[in-house]
Amino acid sequence: MLKKFIQQLFLGYRLYAVLLGLSVIFLLSYWIAFLFPVGIILLWSLAFLLVLDTIILFRKQDALFAQRLLPEKFSNSDVNEVRLLLDNHLAIPITYTIIDEIPVQFQKRDFELKGELPSKEEITLVYQLIPLERGEYYFGDLHVFVQSKLGLVKRRLSFQRGQLVKVYPSFIQMQQYDFLANDTKRVDQGLKKIRRIGHTLEFEQIKEYSLGDDVRSINWKATAKAANLMVNQFQDEKSQPIYSILDMGRVMQMPFEGLSLLDYAINSCLAFSNIAIKKGDKAGVVTFSHTIHKSLAASNRKTHLLGILEMLYGLKTDYLDTDFGLLYTWLKRKVNQRSMVILFTNFEHQSALERQMPYLQAIAKQHLLVVVMFENTLLESVASEPSERISDVLMQTIAGKFLYDKRLMAKELNRHGIQTILTKPKDLSINTINKYLELKARGLI
Template sequence: MLKFLRSLYFGKRLFNSLFAISILFLISFWFNPLYSFTWVLAVIILVLTILDIISLYRGRGIKADRSLPEKFSNSDLNSVKISIANNYGFRVYSEVIDEIPVQFQKRDFLKTIPLPAYSSNSFEYELKPLKRGEYTFGKLNIYISTPFKLAKRRFVFNKDQQVKVYPSFIQMKKLDFLALDQKISLHGIKRIRRIGHTMEFEQIKEYVRGDDVRTINWKATAKQGNLMVNQFQDERSQPVYSVIDCGRVMKMPFEGLSLLDYAINSSLAFSNVALKKKDKVGLLSFSNKIGHLQKASSKLSQLNLLMEALYKVDTGFHDTDYSLLYSRVKKHITHRSLLMLYTNFEHMTGLERQLPFLKALAKQHLVVVIFFENTEITKLTGINPSNISESAHQTVAEEFAHNKSLMAKELQRHGIQTILTKPEELSINTINKYLEIKSRGLL
């Protein structure tokens, strides 16, 4: 009996009818003939409600299921599929309320779907997580009503399903094509002119317009009777590391995503491209202590190892210890490598404190320092101030933006490669820099 009462609900149509009947009873106090009519109407509503309840509880009910992907991609839209099968011999109306994980703070989820007799239907909705970790879905509640919509029966399915949110593998797949030598044009991706001949020999091919005339193979040309050129490919099996600063400077959020998560998503996409280019990729995270060190490798399983490691990377409110980074790199990364260092500097004094360690790293490795534009401050530089307060804010914003440019120039002055980028353009700019370094043979 208790189970029956917990599953029984009444629709708005019933409450509206009861409200109308009560009004009619009130009016019948002055207009007596209406009193009998109102009683008849009340009995009809009562009988229809009882028949409605009997219809809902006599049938075999419905079946429903929530289908979740194996894992969610952070900062991307992920699909969740709901399937419903109607086992009643008549048309019903379903109201679907899914208990979405608390991280989304979405409490207004409701889908209404009509279901013909003995039919099934499905729909999908999308969720965009902004934090890595485990997400728990609660109950899938479905309220079924007949065409009268006087009563409802609740069905509960899929209790406590869990899904893990990993770094953005969707973004990684979107940028996967950049590993190909013949890249199609895309907004934000630039072509890199190859300089020098530090690449490995690949083959001899027929000359086409645009090939470097310095690569003409005169012996092969004499044999074939046509201009033939040597074709080179980038050097392979070079160690490349994503070095991620997990200190408090990476806690800053932009559009709901922290700088650390932007760096993690970018390093996964960049590592995938580097693996496709036959390089060895590794990972090093650090703050006031070394978090995770994954030695560089070109094995097929390396990308999965990196994804699992990046899933666990987290940031705190500690100051970053670059001296610890230098000592650990010197001890464990003995071969000259490309170090893509994801960090952030908001003031010149912050850069000056860490510059000696960056210079020391640059003597042994090719270091690329990647830090971020403060896009919220940059927006202030483009406004048209209407009062003294806005003018003062704009002046401070311009000073901050100018300091970012000065920091990039200071690093370049000491022979350290830099990327100053907007958070949302991080992956594209990082991969562009990597392709530039490969094409110029800097490593």
């Protein structure tokens, strides 16, 4: 009991200030004699108030209740709220100082909340955290230092020794783009929606036979009833497979505004898959670098999005070169139906694209391939800065050359019939979704 009391007892700053004042009084009493008895009286008064303040704070075992309320999961790169519940059980108002042991990933070593809490009252405090990495985050102890109005001593109370919260890809961003899936009146100027008729799984109607119709689709029962040749008409299946391919090689480790390119791609993949499923298409995910890491077959089940979320949760780059030939082989063997393939990767040099172009062309012959590349926003800022020295001009020239090469690579992909998205990292999700909606409106998927 005594050990616990000592561990919880802390001296307040006001006590040190009073002791400093008393020290000055006793020092002056060497020359001014009547100050000595005044100092003695004040010292005994301080001792009495110190004991009184200690009794006030320590007479109740449960003087205060505190609780940290965490959400089930955090959303990466978004603002997440942490709630703190405080309940004062004392009959006096208190002053509190909260020190929460925030996970090491945030590197916040000076976090504290201060305020006052009336007697027998309860309040809820809220602070915000923005995680920049996926994974497990551990919260330590929640410490609350309590003081009375006297402020001579503090009592430290500790609660909730250790809590775990997992940081998932940005599901908040995914929810923000939900409205795009419900925009049924969306009209793109210059785009014509093509309706294809063919032999697929989705039946459309029964119609009279016309010259040129496939005789294999004759419906003999309907023909007998109508006394005229009737054929089944089919249309392209509406639930098209859409695969998001995530490059996990070294090129995706480049950071922008605290997030790696892989994190931007993962957030976009989740938001885009949500839109695709709500539009009736089947969403799948494949991750690869020098090998195929994980794959999730395309599906449009409502629970499929949770599977995608769990799959994306623990992905990390492996700092190795990416094997696009392996990706082509896997797609040819595993994905038999023509699908839309969105490849999240990055090419910084023309030579890197030229090495992979044969594989990209081979994939584009079998599927609708969309290659996503990232603009280097740091180079853009360098190229747009005013130049004052020769070295600045040189840096701007080099930055401009890299930016020009990136646009040239996008045009080269388009020239070979490969759809391309060249985007800033922060605009990736909305540009990917818009590209999907555009291709869907044009009837290409």
